[in-house]
Amino acid sequence: MIETIALCKNFGDLEVLRGITETVRNGEVISVIGPSGSGKSTFLRCLNLLESPTSGTVVFDGVSLTDRGVDLNLHRQKMGMVFQHFNVFPHLTVLQNITLAPVLLKKRSRPDAEAYARELLARVGLSDKAQEHPRRLSGGQKQRLAIVRALAMDPEVMLFDEPTSALDPEMVGEVLQVIKNLVLQGMTCVIVTHEMGFAREVSSRVLFMDEGRIEEQGSPEELFDRPRSPRTQAFLSKVLR
């Protein structure tokens, strides 16, 4: 579904990604773990070209997104993204947050879009918040709204950029549960996370990134229980205790 070929990204002199060739297949749930500064988030943000790669190719559904003249906006509609800091739209109500893009870009009628939005809100337990402004929501509720906003576009894949890192501890669970439900429904996901227990539970594959490369990858059991690379071992011994 998504394929990166020799993906490199520099910020000035800093090489953040040093040649990543990787494939995300349909139905896969991939967790990306690694120390901070290892390039996990940048890798994720290159998948929908939120960061444009310095070199290399990103192919999505057979279309090379890194080619000139590609209608990125069209392809981004099919890739939902959830951010660490939610980025919900504060000037719109919860319902408007969700319906804006479907009505504007998919030309869905407002009643249709609202009905679908309410259905999605019910699934994440936010039915009673439809008419509220996001300022009245807790962090966990904002993040659930952000997930629903992305889902309303019926994406083929969801990209999560540390979705629980900015949350108070008591709200992490509710957001992870929403993501878990998505996974159970068969959504293809790429999740950058520091929640090792969660990564182990939901992932079909785990990538360990270090210094802009994928140092090691495998099933959760392989990577967490029998890491081969000394770097992976060192990282895991620090975070798993």
Place this chain on the structure above:
Amino acid sequence: MFDNFGPNIARVLEKYWGLFLQGAGYTLLLSFITVFFGTILGSALALMRRSRFKPANALATGYVELMRGTPLLLQLYFFYFMLPELLPLLNLSKFACVSIALVFNSAAYVCEIVRAGIQAVDPGQTEAARTLGLSARQAMTRIVLPQAVKNILPALGNEFVTVIKETSLASTFFVGDLMTQYSTVRGTMFLVLEPLVVVGVIYFLLTFFLSKLVNSLERRMKASD
């Protein structure tokens, strides 16, 4: 000299209150024209400064630097003498020339107000909009600008207050504003300080209450965030 200060002020007010009222009207009109058209021109400049088209950006940047780096009085003189030479057929009035000068000056400041207002919106907002598939233009008009307006409007109110005071420089060309009326009254009554105090109080009242208005507007905008 201060013997008849109180009675003199009363005399000035009694005789010329209509003139002062008219002056205050002109000052407000001039300020309104300045900020209104300054906002239109300033917003266009801000768009140019954000544009990826280098010449547009350079032009706007140069313009803003020039207007902010030279005295307003100099600009007033420049436009006052240049415009009739440049556009003799339009037969521009003094008031028009001075207004245009003030507009061109204010636009430079408004440009920075608009730019700062847009920059103050969290870049994450644009990112979220773009990942949903919105184009850069849609993200700007649907997501960024509605939020930027909350930063921009109060700052424009403050610009209005500033401009009210700056229009006093326009009296150099006797355009009928408050300061012009001061000169008139001073000349006819041979009083220097008394009419100055009257005009000062009027300026203060104008700016004081407008500032209060802007502040309450600002508070309400913050509350609705």
